[in-house]
Amino acid sequence: MKSVIVKKPGGYDQLEVVDMDIPKLKEGELLIKVYSTSVNRTDIITREGKVGYLKNPILGVEVSGIVTEKCGESSFSIGDRVMGLVNGGGYAEFAIIQSDRAIKIPDSLSFDEAAAIPEVFLTAYQTLFWLGKLKKHETVLIHAAASGVGTAAIQLARHISDAKIIVTAGSKRKLDFCRELGADVLINYKEQSFDEEVLKATNGEGVDVILDFVGADYWNKNLASIKKEGRWVLIGILGGAEVEKVNLLSIMSKCIQFTGTLLTPRSDEYKALLTKEFSENIIPYFENKKIKAIIDTKFSLEDIGKAHLHMESNNNIGKIIINVCE
Amino acid sequence: MKSVIVKKPGGYDQLEVVDMDIPKLKEGELLIKVYSTSVNRTDIITREGKVGYLKNPILGVEVSGIVTEKCGESSFSIGDRVMGLVNGGGYAEFAIIQSDRAIKIPDSLSFDEAAAIPEVFLTAYQTLFWLGKLKKHETVLIHAAASGVGTAAIQLARHISDAKIIVTAGSKRKLDFCRELGADVLINYKEQSFDEEVLKATNGEGVDVILDFVGADYWNKNLASIKKEGRWVLIGILGGAEVEKVNLLSIMSKCIQFTGTLLTPRSDEYKALLTKEFSENIIPYFENKKIKAIIDTKFSLEDIGKAHLHMESNNNIGKIIINVCE
Incomplete structure (x- = not known):
């Protein structure tokens, strides 16, 4: 064969x-x-x-x-x-x-x-619900939102949790597509600082769940974007695997759950x-x-x-x- | 008053x-x-x-x-x-x-x-069971084991989960006390490399749960000591808050859940x-x-x-x- x-x-x-x-x-x-x-x-x-x-x-x-x-x-x-x-x-x-x-x-x-x-929907399901524990009407930040897992996650967050969905992507074409799938807040990471936009969209509180495909490059901005007791799920390292200087006190005082996963x-x-x-x-x-x-x-x-x-x-x-x- | x-x-x-x-x-x-x-x-x-x-x-x-x-x-x-x-x-x-x-x-x-x-037992209960999801007969690594939370955690892990309990402390006096409370494997961190001892005691697999009071100084050794799909709970930064380099790929490929918490x-x-x-x-x-x-x-x-x-x-x-x- x-x-x-x-x-x-x-x-x-x-x-x-x-x-x-x-x-x-x-x-x-x-x-x-x-x-x-x-x-x-x-x-x-x-x-x-x-x-x-x-x-x-x-x-x-x-x-x-x-x-x-x-x-x-x-x-x-x-x-x-x-x-x-x-x-x-x-x-x-x-x-x-x-x-x-x-x-x-x-x-x-x-x-x-x-x-x-299978791969993208099972991953989105696992990360949003098993690891991210996304609950009804919570807020989720989905990076690389036009990717396979991203487009699956937007649909699941919309239909299962009726979540407020904030997405990042690198072009208007991708963001328009995400809106059609159910995304509420669209951020072009090439033109906007996503952590500032996330805080604006959440009354300064941040999001309950982050699906992070990026890793190192977004580390500090994700930390700024997550709510107290938020769940941050790492499923990709498109922006590098090595983070310089991680401040553990901020993870501890915000009571953040950070989970790395590959299916x-x-x-x-x-x-x-x-x-x-x-x-x-x-x-x-x-x-x-x-x-x-x-x-x-x-x-x-x-x-x-x-x-x-x-x-x-x-x-x-x-x-x-x-x-x-x- | x-x-x-x-x-x-x-x-x-x-x-x-x-x-x-x-x-x-x-x-x-x-x-x-x-x-x-x-x-x-x-x-x-x-x-x-x-x-x-x-x-x-x-x-x-x-x-x-x-x-x-x-x-x-x-x-x-x-x-x-x-x-x-x-x-x-x-x-x-x-x-x-x-x-x-x-x-x-x-x-x-x-x-x-x-x-x-209240503070130490509720913290130990929260970290072992709510965050660490310690299950019957799993293995737990408890640092600063003679501390208030450490001595509470040893007793809970012994009586509630019948876990295999590996502890670290800085003196024989402290370790002897931990053994009396129910610890199975005693590591003097001043004399031994705890990650090597943990791997020896777990057939090279590592532990299911880590209670980490130390933070930065133990980062790499904790990463080496944790099992695939392990739960690592950070509840103290006695060894510093800033980790120089964090490798996200290892957290992702081991599917580790890292939770920072303060009660x-x-x-x-x-x-x-x-x-x-x-x-x-x-x-x-x-x-x-x-x-x-x-x-x-x-x-x-x-x-x-x-x-x-x-x-x-x-x-x-x-x-x-x-x-x-x-």
């Missing part, structure tokens, strides 16, 4: 389509004929060799497709349309998924739309539980079209290098999809 | 006993004739002017004594023996306490013992809820003598400066009590 591997850690030109054997099933697993997969930041970090995420030589952490084989008991049958997180191996014609991590694809969604859901290194049990809760609580919103998968562009498997490059250019709004089979 | 105030922000010599009016009660409050109060780190930080904790000019955040007046409905009566957190004003002959923050003193405990309980600046509602849960779950352990108040030394109100100096010398094991009235 066609599969994408990394020749050696480095740039997008290190990605290569090779022929590999179809993987063998173990108890509790399903074999999926992959229709679509998608590009995630974690793939790029892995490609660069910074965090070796999973033992699979084939990249890709999510798929949509059809069940072609199963091993052991499962609520799924051969022929079912499913989507979900995989332990690597998503950039290929066939992939293995843990049965308890597969989600039935609603009839109204295409395979491309389905491949745009990929979490345990199988964690992902299964998250998938189950997400399926029950959120999939109905896709069925009735209140929440939607946001797709930016589509590439073929052969153009995987171009797809990575496109994500690295930071111009995408929503997900970058890879069509593996038509 | 005799009361302790701060002349101007600075050292222990800035403390002064002055005469003040007995405070006036508002709805939902009790007036307490104070028998004992105690010294907490938060008093020292306030005395130094680093964090102005409460609007009360009189220092002191906890008392034990007798109810002499009440305003509004309350489950307490005039003459009841109570202990609890106050919004400042504890270092005085009379103090106001919110009725929903008062705890009935078990008959078996003296006023001095009672004054050694004093928390809201009245938070303290009332914490007090209620603590009273129901933990006071029975004092009644049957499984958990005990740990008292180091006692001073008179007039010697309050000496009491602060004693805490600053870091030689105490457990609480420093102030006898306000015999």
Whole structure:
């Protein structure tokens, strides 16, 4: 089967389509004929060799497709349309998924739309609700708001928590899109100082929850933007990993909870539980079209290098999809 | 009434006993004739002017004594023996306490013992269970283990969670005491590298929960000592407030939850809820003598400066009590 591997850690030109054997099933697993997969930041970090995420030589952490084989008991049958997180191996014609991590694809969604859901919506759900403990009518600050996770988080915060949603992005085009999804306060970080705007929009109090994809560059401004007893969730380091001079007294006296997270290194049990809760609580919103998968562009498997490059250019709004089979 | 105030922000010599009016009660409050109060780190930080904790000019955040007046409905009566957190004003002959923050003193405990309980046990309870989410049979690392909060945390972790308890302290005398209270692994931080000892004691995995009173000086060693998905609770900065370089990627890839907290600046509602849960779950352990108040030394109100100096010398094991009235 066609599969994408990394020749050696480095740039997008290190990605290569090779022929590999179809993987063998173990108890509790399903074999999926992959229709679509998608590009995630974690793939790029892995490609660069910074965090070796999973033992699979084939990249890709999510798929949509059809069940072609199963091993052991499962609520799924051969022929079912499913989507979900995989332990690597998503950039290929066939992939293995843990049965308890597969989600039935609603009839109204295409395979491309389905491949745009698991990683970003599960991450947004986990960070907003499990880690960020976002409650009804609280205020949330979402950085990189036009990204895959950002666009998912705006929709979840709108429909689940009716939160006040403050977003940052780097262009009017992105911010306009965020407003359509439900964002209330739009901040262009290239033209405005976001901490000042956040304090203006919250009567000087700051926000209850921050979804931080940026890290070091935004450290002090995030600290200024968060409310007393706020929850700050770090899910990306687009602005650098190393913070110079962190003042612990301010974190302590504001009683801040700071949580670093990546979905990929979490345990199988964690992902299964998250998938189950997400399926029950959120999939109905896709069925009735209140929440939607946001797709930016589509590439073929052969153009995987171009797809990575496109994500690295930071111009995408929503997900970058890879069509593996038509 | 005799009361302790701060002349101007600075050292222990800035403390002064002055005469003040007995405070006036508002709805939902009790007036307490104070028998004992105690010294907490938060008093020292306030005395130094680093964090102005409460609007009360009189220092002191906890008392034990007798109810002499009440305003509004309350489950307490005039003459009841109570202990609890106050919004400042504890270092005085009379103090106001919110009725929903008062705890009935078990008959078996003296006023001095009672004054050694609220701040450190509520802090230990909050940090271990509410913030640290310590579960049965997990592993916890408790720094400054012979301190007031440390000795409370050891006992709670032992009796409530049956946790594996790893402690650090600076002398054999302190460590021996910690072992008697229930600590399993003793580390003298002056002679051993605590992160190496922690990894040895946990098969290289690290601990689930850290209670960190030290801050900057221990930053990298704590980061090395914590397990994947660990909860790290910062409740003191004895080793400095400023960390030179923080690597966010390691916090993110280990999925660490880092929470800064101080009990004093928390809201009245938070303290009332914490007090209620603590009273129901933990006071029975004092009644049957499984958990005990740990008292180091006692001073008179007039010697309050000496009491602060004693805490600053870091030689105490457990609480420093102030006898306000015999």
